[in-house]
Amino acid sequence: MSSPVLSIRGLTTEFVTPAGVVKAVNDVSWDLYPGETLGVVGESGSGKSVTAMSILGLVQSPPGRIVAGEILFDGRDLLTMSARVLRQLRGSQIGMIFQDPMTSLNPVLTVGQQIAEALQLHDRGLSREQARARSIELLTMVGVPNPEGRYDQYPHEHSGGMRQRAMIAMAIANDPKVLIADEPTTALDVTIQAQVLDVLRTAQERTDAATILITHDLGLIAEHADRVIVMYGGKVVEVADVLSVFAAPRHPYTLGLMTSLPRLDVELERLDPIPGSPPSLIDLPTGCSFHPRCRVSKGRDVCRTQVPPLYEVGGGQRAACHFSEEVPAEMAVAARAMGTDAGNGAP
Amino acid sequence: MRGTAAHIVRTLLLSLITLFGVSILIFLMLRVLPGDPARVLAGLNASEEQVSRLREQLGLDESLLTQYWGFITGVLQGDLGESARTSRPVTAEIAVRIPATLILAVVATVIGSVVGVAAGVIAAVRRNSFVDHAISSVAMMGVSMPVYWLGLLLILLFAVTLGWLPAAGSAEPLSIVLPATTLAAFSTALISRMTRASMLEVLGQDYIRTAEAKGAPPRTVIIKHGLRNAFIPVLTVISLQFGALLGGAVLTETVFGWPGIGRLLVDSIAARDFAVVQGIVLVYAAAFILLNVIVDVLYVVVDPRIRY
Ligand SMILES: Nc1ncnc2c1ncn2[C@@H]1O[C@H](COP(=O)(O)OP(=O)(O)O)[C@@H](O)[C@H]1O
Ligand SMILES: [Mg+2]
Numbered sequence: 001m002s003s004p005v006l007s008i009r010g011l012t013t014e015f016v017t018p019a020g021v022v023k024a025v026n027d028v029s030w031d032l033y034p035g036e037t038l039g040v041v042g043e044s045g046s047g048k049s050v051t052a053m054s055i056l057g058l059v060q061s062p063p064g065r066i067v068a069g070e071i072l073f074d075g076r077d078l079l080t081m082s083a084r085v086l087r088q089l090r091g092s093q094i095g096m097i098f099q100d101p102m103t104s105l106n107p108v109l110t111v112g113q114q115i116a117e118a119l120q121l122h123d124r125g126l127s128r129e130q131a132r133a134r135s136i137e138l139l140t141m142v143g144v145p146n147p148e149g150r151y152d153q154y155p156h157e158h159s160g161g162m163r164q165r166a167m168i169a170m171a172i173a174n175d176p177k178v179l180i181a182d183e184p185t186t187a188l189d190v191t192i193q194a195q196v197l198d199v200l201r202t203a204q205e206r207t208d209a210a211t212i213l214i215t216h217d218l219g220l221i222a223e224h225a226d227r228v229i230v231m232y233g234g235k236v237v238e239v240a241d242v243l244s245v246f247a248a249p250r251h252p253y254t255l256g257l258m259t260s261l262p263r264l265d266v267e268l269e270r271l272d273p274i275p276g277s278p279p280s281l282i283d284l285p286t287g288c289s290f291h292p293r294c295r296v297s298k299g300r301d302v303c304r305t306q307v308p309p310l311y312e313v314g315g316g317q318r319a320a321c322h323f324s325e326e327v328p329a330e331m332a333v334a335a336r337a338m339g340t341d342a343g344n345g346a347p
Numbered sequence: 348m349r350g351t352a353a354h355i356v357r358t359l360l361l362s363l364i365t366l367f368g369v370s371i372l373i374f375l376m377l378r379v380l381p382g383d384p385a386r387v388l389a390g391l392n393a394s395e396e397q398v399s400r401l402r403e404q405l406g407l408d409e410s411l412l413t414q415y416w417g418f419i420t421g422v423l424q425g426d427l428g429e430s431a432r433t434s435r436p437v438t439a440e441i442a443v444r445i446p447a448t449l450i451l452a453v454v455a456t457v458i459g460s461v462v463g464v465a466a467g468v469i470a471a472v473r474r475n476s477f478v479d480h481a482i483s484s485v486a487m488m489g490v491s492m493p494v495y496w497l498g499l500l501l502i503l504l505f506a507v508t509l510g511w512l513p514a515a516g517s518a519e520p521l522s523i524v525l526p527a528t529t530l531a532a533f534s535t536a537l538i539s540r541m542t543r544a545s546m547l548e549v550l551g552q553d554y555i556r557t558a559e560a561k562g563a564p565p566r567t568v569i570i571k572h573g574l575r576n577a578f579i580p581v582l583t584v585i586s587l588q589f590g591a592l593l594g595g596a597v598l599t600e601t602v603f604g605w606p607g608i609g610r611l612l613v614d615s616i617a618a619r620d621f622a623v624v625q626g627i628v629l630v631y632a633a634a635f636i637l638l639n640v641i642v643d644v645l646y647v648v649v650d651p652r653i654r655y
Contacts, residue, residue, distance in 0.1 A: 058559055091562035098560075103553040108575050108651055118561045154651040170561065 004031035011069035026234035039225030095171030101163035112151030161192035250319035354655030384619035428622035448607035459534030467542020489536025498602035515604035
């Protein structure tokens, strides 16, 4: 495998709140390789967005602070470089698509102005006409009909789907090496989610950007990602390529996400959501932070007392579980209970 | 834009009704004021006969309806009547005073807007810093200090002690500095607080994060993406303040001997000079309506979401 475009090592991001220090991202490490789509999945509050904001250097401080780690991009640490140099990378080398297109565009500037700005910020020599022409090209590329007319319209004159297409156009405007999409379809109507994902995929293919696809929806990962990072309580609990993870998840939390996934072949009432609620990031459970909700642990002491490292479990798959070898058997149990062969490949 | 033009025409037509209402109100309010205008005008030593002659001369012995009819038909022909004190046309009395008031209000509003918006933006960007607290404290003083007190303080310092600026009157170009500053103090404070609050809200919006993610430098983020949005509610405050300055400069005009319309109004009320008071109030009402129309148009310019 070629060398990664982005390497995160021991990233720890906290928020100081009146209730205590929130460990939003807790010693996270992973690599992103050129051309791949890396899915980052986990329940709401597991630290996915904060990881993305840490990469861009956009964690609000206060209350946020990055207390440890490095983020290597092209061999340079984003966390220690000057604000100016980082700013030159933002939007040119690293593009970002946010969750809510209704609020992520500036209401008093036209959609076209906002795309043109992304171009002109990183290319001083670009004239207004050139920026306009290029922006219209980008709008065409992301499938916006009547791009010339749309260029001069304001965000409130666009539907959610059109705005998210514009956000994608803005993010890929400078052919970034890394594209981060944080829940790019969560805020959209189900009927247009698939279209927008197609646009994202096309955009990614055109620019050949390595993509980080953040979502709480494992189904999206199955369809769009090559590899997956599973986050729980601010930590990475499983890393695997998509085929392996759907064939045989090795962390009980990943299994829980899979069995709670709505599927065409399973009746809704037989879905099996993970019991309990996400952990408090201020006061994490001792040992493995998933143990209070875990059905594999069965009350064993080691789960309560020892933090499991990310064990190599074979085939490039890694899982932070003391009993990861028991997970496939548990999956068979779950599959029988749901009356389906849950373990057979992607949905 | 055509919608906006139609909106303006509609507003202006409706405002005719408003003006008509205002004319009735001010007419009646003056007549229920205690004190007989003829007696006030005639002076303490006037005989009963002189007073009644004056009353007749002013038309005050006629029925209210007749008096109002005379007033309103005059207004429709652009005639606001004569001042009982000076016997000059009311329109001339007002026209002489308008420039002084207008220039004072404009200069004070410009000072208030520029300084207030700048201070508000700085306070918001450096929130909870020393600068923010300093701006807040000064703004607090600005909204709570009585105008005449601030005016006297400034006169004492800059005119009497330092001798840099004229204390009163409007003879020299520099004369406007002290009254305008005094008048601007309150607006500046108000506008800076509004700007700060509005900026803080805007800087927390998702589109600010988008601008940062694009690689925009802080200045671009704050001005182009932040202030342009934050300015919309501030515009309301500025226009309200300008309206208030047009009408409420009485104290400042008195302290600084500024020959504006505010003093004319106060003097005319004291002298029961009905025609002048009615005229000034009508002109104010018309000016407010005009101001509102201008602000409506400005909204369309600053906020593309607003269409009429
Ligand atoms: N500005 C903030 N102040 C305090 N806590 C925050 C802030 N931003 C995020 N957090 C906390 O960090 C945790 C992770 O959030 P986030 O990364 O947004 O989760 P998600 O995986 O849903 O994207 C959450 O518990 C959230 O409450
Ligand atoms: Mg999130």
